[in-house]
Amino acid sequence: MNYKCPVCKKEWPTSLQVARHIFGTGDKPHREWVGSKGYSYIDLLLEQVSAPGNKSYEIMSKLVEEEQDKIK
Numbered sequence: 001m002n003y004k005c006p007v008c009k010k011e012w013p014t015s016l017q018v019a020r021h022i023f024g025t026g027d028k029p030h031r032e033w034v035g036s037k038g039y040s041y042i043d044l045l046l047e048q049v050s051a052p053g054n055k056s057y058e059i060m061s062k063l064v065e066e067e068q069d070k071i072k
């Protein structure tokens with residue numbers, strides 16, 4: 001089963017790749033979706049570029065995974 005982007009419905013084999021896509025796209029619909037989940041897109045992005053590790057990607061991956069059964 002592939003993971004779908006909750007916003008544009010593109011698919012990737014892993015949720016981490018979807019997370020990467022969301023950070024890489026960063027247009028208004030994707031930013032607003034992150035906001036609707038209670039996170040600030042900008043804060044996650046800043047943390048990703050300024051802090052070591054992949055914490056922001058991990059948070060985003062989890063949001064993507066939790067959303068999968070809500071995507072039609």
Ligand SMILES: [Zn+2]
Pocket residue numbers: 005006007008009010021022025030
């Ligand atoms: Zn997308």
